[in-house]
Amino acid sequence: MEPIIQVNNVTKEFKVLNRSEGLKGSIKDLFSHDYKIVRAVDNVSMDIGQGEIVGYLGPNGAGKSTTIKMMTGVLKPTSGSIICNGVVPYDKRTLNAQNIGVVFGQRSQLWWALPAIESFNILKDIYLVEDKDYKDMLELYSTLVDMDSIMHKPVRQMSLGQRTLCDILASFLHNPPVVFLDEPTIGLDVAMKAKIRELVKMLNKEKNTTVILTTHDMGDVDALCERIVIIDKGKKIYDNDIEHLTGLFGAYRTLSVSLSKNKEILTKEELEQMETSVSNLLREQWPDVDMPVSIEDNEIQILVNEAFTGVVKVINAVQDKYKVYDMHITEISTESVIRKIYDGSKIVK
Amino acid sequence: METSDMSMKTASKRRGLRYYFNIYFRIIAQDIKSKLSYRSDFIISLIGMILTDAVEILSFWLVFQNFPSVKGWNFYEMLFLYGFTLVASTPAQCMFDNNWNLRLVVYSGDFIKYCFRPVNLFFYFMSEIFDIKGVGKLFVGLSCIVYSWNKLALPVNFKSLVLLIFGFVFASLIVIAILNLASSACFFIMNSFFVLSLSNTLRGYARYPITIFSGALKFVFTFIAPIAFMAYYPSMAVLRPDNVPVLTWFTPVFGIVFFYISYKVWMKGALSYNGTGN
Ligand SMILES: Nc1ncnc2c1ncn2[C@@H]1O[C@H](COP(=O)(O)OP(=O)(O)O)[C@@H](O)[C@H]1O
Ligand SMILES: [Mg+2]
Numbered sequence: 001m002e003p004i005i006q007v008n009n010v011t012k013e014f015k016v017l018n019r020s021e022g023l024k025g026s027i028k029d030l031f032s033h034d035y036k037i038v039r040a041v042d043n044v045s046m047d048i049g050q051g052e053i054v055g056y057l058g059p060n061g062a063g064k065s066t067t068i069k070m071m072t073g074v075l076k077p078t079s080g081s082i083i084c085n086g087v088v089p090y091d092k093r094t095l096n097a098q099n100i101g102v103v104f105g106q107r108s109q110l111w112w113a114l115p116a117i118e119s120f121n122i123l124k125d126i127y128l129v130e131d132k133d134y135k136d137m138l139e140l141y142s143t144l145v146d147m148d149s150i151m152h153k154p155v156r157q158m159s160l161g162q163r164t165l166c167d168i169l170a171s172f173l174h175n176p177p178v179v180f181l182d183e184p185t186i187g188l189d190v191a192m193k194a195k196i197r198e199l200v201k202m203l204n205k206e207k208n209t210t211v212i213l214t215t216h217d218m219g220d221v222d223a224l225c226e227r228i229v230i231i232d233k234g235k236k237i238y239d240n241d242i243e244h245l246t247g248l249f250g251a252y253r254t255l256s257v258s259l260s261k262n263k264e265i266l267t268k269e270e271l272e273q274m275e276t277s278v279s280n281l282l283r284e285q286w287p288d289v290d291m292p293v294s295i296e297d298n299e300i301q302i303l304v305n306e307a308f309t310g311v312v313k314v315i316n317a318v319q320d321k322y323k324v325y326d327m328h329i330t331e332i333s334t335e336s337v338i339r340k341i342y343d344g345s346k347i348v349k
Numbered sequence: 350m351e352t353s354d355m356s357m358k359t360a361s362k363r364r365g366l367r368y369y370f371n372i373y374f375r376i377i378a379q380d381i382k383s384k385l386s387y388r389s390d391f392i393i394s395l396i397g398m399i400l401t402d403a404v405e406i407l408s409f410w411l412v413f414q415n416f417p418s419v420k421g422w423n424f425y426e427m428l429f430l431y432g433f434t435l436v437a438s439t440p441a442q443c444m445f446d447n448n449w450n451l452r453l454v455v456y457s458g459d460f461i462k463y464c465f466r467p468v469n470l471f472f473y474f475m476s477e478i479f480d481i482k483g484v485g486k487l488f489v490g491l492s493c494i495v496y497s498w499n500k501l502a503l504p505v506n507f508k509s510l511v512l513l514i515f516g517f518v519f520a521s522l523i524v525i526a527i528l529n530l531a532s533s534a535c536f537f538i539m540n541s542f543f544v545l546s547l548s549n550t551l552r553g554y555a556r557y558p559i560t561i562f563s564g565a566l567k568f569v570f571t572f573i574a575p576i577a578f579m580a581y582y583p584s585m586a587v588l589r590p591d592n593v594p595v596l597t598w599f600t601p602v603f604g605i606v607f608f609y610i611s612y613k614v615w616m617k618g619a620l621s622y623n624g625t626g627n
């Protein structure tokens with residue numbers, strides 16, 4: 001099937017002015033050529049199909065919002081091209097706007113002084129939604145969330161969570177084929193996050209809406225996304241199923257050992273010394289296997305890939321040399337998998 | 350299949366003048382409704398606004414107690430000009446007041462929220478706020494004009510009324526254009542507030558006849574920052590019907606051209622502005 005969004009080799013560079021101070025400075029800036037180039041998005045390509053929920057992940061400043069802004073037509077790529085619903089968004093921004101819904105976390109697009117329902121009524125007119133479609137949509141909403149508690153309150157009196165909820169409902173109101181959610185759960189409590197995940201999931205299922213979701217929160221990813229795309233420093237570093245990702249790391253275990261009776265009193269020097277000697281020990285024993293050693297919580301942590309070495313063997317090797325007072329083994333979480341990718345680990349490739 | 354259906358649906362959704370009027374009135378009706386629910390707030394600021402204008406008129410009057418005329422202009426003629434600037438400022442005050450908030454939303458990055466709607470960006474931004482207090486300006490301005498018209502014993506006829514109304518329309522385009530240009534400075538420079546306050550000071554000069562300024566200022570106020578078209582030139586058709594300057598007849602051209610330029614600059618700024626990094 002033809003993808004609904006095609007992103008082809010997109011790069012976005014910002015010219016950042018080294019700004020001057022004061023009134024005179026701001027006039028000087030108008031004519032200044034003192035620029036530095038920031039490459040926010042670097043040759044990114046992806047195809048997104050109808051109905052997918054794609055998690056778009058990356059650390060702060062990775063270029064997620066910049067990519068979304070290009071897909072929504074607010075920014076024009078420096079090079080490369082994007083097609084969304086057969087429209088080039090940055091050439092036909094208003095036409096494209098009819099086909100998308102957008103939520104930029106913490107920036108409500110609803111009218112501040114109006115009750116949410118009044119905002120919805122205006123949006124109905126702006127997007128030229130048919131009466132029947134509008135009624136059906138509100139009916140669907142009322143089966144998904146408790147509308148009465150939020151619809152009649154002015155947006156400015158709402159909590160952040162209620163506002164986000166309303167913004168998400170507003171973004172689906174004209175039943176667009178694509179909805180962009182940029183960090184929708186940022187700053188929300190656990191209960192509200194769960195509510196919002198459930199809502200997005202249901203709307204995606206009901207309307208087969210394509211959802212592109214950027215987030216920091218692995219909970220969002222685990223709850224919603226089958227596919228994730230990871231970017232770091234503007235470059236795409238991963239694009240596949242979430243299963244594939246955990247599969248890649250599925251054989252990994254984190255082994256934490258305590259090499260002192262009272263780990264709390266260890267100094268930094270002592271810990272670092274332990275870290276070095278454990279690291280040397282492992283390298284002696286398994287010269288061909290990469291086993292990263294780190295200090296965490298005053299313990300020595302070893303990341304073991306069971307595909308190459310059994311955890312038990314590693315424990316034995318450490319115990320031969322040191323007295324181990326305490327130890328535990330944990331599975332690697334989606335969160336640390338993704339952190340490992342951000343950290344530029346070689347494992348991905 | 351789904352996709353092509355969608356684009357056909359989109360193509361059939363034409364957005365003409367009627368659509369824009371409908372949206373505009375829906376939004377401002379809600380805005381006014383919500384403002385009126387804070388009634389005391391509204392009344393206090395309305396009174397404040399009328400008082401500000403009244404104090405201006407009073408100080409005007411005081412000046413003329415000592416000088417019966419300034420460069421051949423008497424008090425009532427000056428009052429007429431002043432009233433004219435107030436009426437011409439009403440549309441800017443009522444419909445384009447959100448310009449005063451532009452800086453804040455641009456610098457905070459919130460401006461991006463206006464960019465996701467399938468309507469004209471300038472229109473959508475301005476539609477957010479309708480300042481009914483501007484009606485106070487209209488009231489004070491019209492009172493000044495009627496009063497001085499009477500005192501000056503100007504003829505009341507169809508021609509002068511038509512000239513007056515056309516004058517209001519095109520002069521208000523100038524006022525709006527100056528406001529648009531000044532507020533759009535924030536797309537191009539940091540700390541742009543001085544541009545807005547400069548434009549306000551400039552507008553303050555519009556109530557004086559252009560003839561009292563020196564040659565260089567005369568040129569600037571006519572062709573660069575054309576505040577002379579905010580009151581002086583359009584008023585001349587009514588105030589001195591036997592001695593109308595040629596430029597008076599160019600008021601519509603200046604009004605339309607300057608408004609168009611200001612719209613283009615505003616849009617260019619808005620679209621090239623890159624949603625200041627978060
Ligand atoms: N308007 C802009 N001007 C200059 N630099 C920008 C602008 N917008 C974003 N950037 C820079 O581009 C990079 C990516 O930003 P962004 O897309 O907001 O990241 P993310 O959303 O992943 O946190 C950052 O280094 C940011 O500072
Ligand atoms: Mg971001």
